[in-house]
Amino acid sequence: KEAETQAKLANVVVLATGGTIAGAGASAANSATYQAAKVGVEQLIAGIPELSTLANVRGEQVMQIASESITNENLLQLGRRVSELADSKDVDGIVITHGTDTLEETAYFLNLVEKTDKPIIVVGSMRPGTAMSADGMLNLYNAVAVASSKEARGKGVLVTLNDEIQSGRDVSKMINIKTEAFKSAWGPLGMVVEGKSYWFRLPAKRHTMDSEFDIKNIKSLPDVEIAYSYGNVSDTAYKALAQSGAKAIIHAGTGNGSVSSRVVPTLQALRKDGVQIIRSSHVNAGGFVLRNAEQPDDKYDWVVAHDLNPQKARILAMVALTKTNDSKELQRMFWEY
Numbered sequence: 001k002e003a004e005t006q007a008k009l010a011n012v013v014v015l016a017t018g019g020t021i022a023g024a025g026a027s028a029a030n031s032a033t034y035q036a037a038k039v040g041v042e043q044l045i046a047g048i049p050e051l052s053t054l055a056n057v058r059g060e061q062v063m064q065i066a067s068e069s070i071t072n073e074n075l076l077q078l079g080r081r082v083s084e085l086a087d088s089k090d091v092d093g094i095v096i097t098h099g100t101d102t103l104e105e106t107a108y109f110l111n112l113v114e115k116t117d118k119p120i121i122v123v124g125s126m127r128p129g130t131a132m133s134a135d136g137m138l139n140l141y142n143a144v145a146v147a148s149s150k151e152a153r154g155k156g157v158l159v160t161l162n163d164e165i166q167s168g169r170d171v172s173k174m175i176n177i178k179t180e181a182f183k184s185a186w187g188p189l190g191m192v193v194e195g196k197s198y199w200f201r202l203p204a205k206r207h208t209m210d211s212e213f214d215i216k217n218i219k220s221l222p223d224v225e226i227a228y229s230y231g232n233v234s235d236t237a238y239k240a241l242a243q244s245g246a247k248a249i250i251h252a253g254t255g256n257g258s259v260s261s262r263v264v265p266t267l268q269a270l271r272k273d274g275v276q277i278i279r280s281s282h283v284n285a286g287g288f289v290l291r292n293a294e295q296p297d298d299k300y301d302w303v304v305a306h307d308l309n310p311q312k313a314r315i316l317a318m319v320a321l322t323k324t325n326d327s328k329e330l331q332r333m334f335w336e337y
C-alpha cells in the first residue's frame with residue numbers, strides 16, 4: 001500500500017544553497033540577528049514531516065552560503081545541476097532553497113536558461129528556522145506543493161513566499177524586515193493554500209522552453225556591472241567599472257532611467273569604446289524605462305532595460321552577451337524576456 005502511494009506521488013528534489021531559510025539564531029527572539037546558511041538540507045526536510053504527503057522528496061546540498069555572496073560561478077554550478085535533474089525521467093519537480101537577498105536574480109537566471117517545462121521553484125524565508133513565527137517551513141512546504149503539481153508545468157521559474165506564487169522574472173525583494181517581502185509590480189500568478197495551488201494569471205515573457213538561451217551552451221558569464229545614480233552623481237564609478245573590464249554597465253538610474261547631464265558625456269564615450277550602456281531604474285515599486293524617452297537611445301546606441309530592475313537587467317545582459325554584442329539584438333532581448 002505504502003509503495004503504491006509513493007509511486008503515485010511526484011518526485012521532487014530540493015537543492016539547498018543556504019540563506020536565512022537555513023539560518024540559525026541564538027534565541028527564538030532573534031528574528032533579525034542570526035547566521036544564514038547553517039542548517040543542512042536533510043534537517044530542513046526532516047523538519048517538515050508533512051512533505052511526505054505531497055511528494056517523494058530528497059535533498060541535495062549544492063552550496064551553503066548567504067545569498068549576498070553568490071557569484072557567477074555559483075549561478076552556473078546551480079544552473080547545471082538543475083538542468084541535469086530536469087533531464088532525468090525520475091524527477092518531476094525541483095525546489096531550490098536560497099537566501100532572499102539575491103533570490104530574484106537566481107530565479108530570473110534559471111528562468112532564462114533552463115530548457116524544461118518541469119516546475120522549478122525558488123524559495124527562501126525572512127526569518128531563520130529558530131525564530132518565533134519562522135516563515136521558512138510553510139514557504140518550503142508550499143514550494144514542494146507547487147513543484148509536485150502538474151499545473152505548475154510550463155509556467156517558468158516560480159517563487160513561493162508568503163503564500164504567493166510569483167513569477168521568477170517579475171518578483172523582487174521590496175523590504176527586508178517583513179515576511180511579506182517579495183512583490184511584483186504586475187502581481188502574483190497565484191496562491192498556495194494548504195498545499196493546493198490556485199492560479200490567476202500567466203507570465204507573458206519568453207522563458208525556459210521558449211528561451212533562446214540554454215545553460216548547456218554557457219561556459220562562463222561576462223562581466224556586467226551596475227552603477228547607481230542620484231543627485232550630484234559623478235562619473236567616477238562608471239569609468240572605474242569600464243576600466244576594470246565591464247562589457248556592459250547597467251545604469252541604475254533615477255525615475256524612468258534618467259541620466260544626469262554630468263554623466264551623459266562619459267556614457268557616450270564608453271559606448272564608443274565598445275561598452276554596452278543599459279538604462280534601468282532604481283525606483284522602489286518597479287521602474288518602467290522606454291526607449292528614447294528621457295534620453296535619445298537611438299542616437300547614443302544605448303539599450304533600455306524596460307521594467308527589469310538593475311539587478312535583473314544585469315542577469316539578462318550577462319546571458320544575452322554570451323550570444324551577441326549587437327546593441328539592437330540586446331534591445332530585442334530586453335523587450336522579449
Ligand SMILES: NC(=O)C[C@H](N)C(=O)O
Nearest residue numbers: 019020066067099100101
Ligand atoms: N533572508 C535572507 O535569506 C537574507 C540572507 N542575507 C540571504 O540572502 O542569504
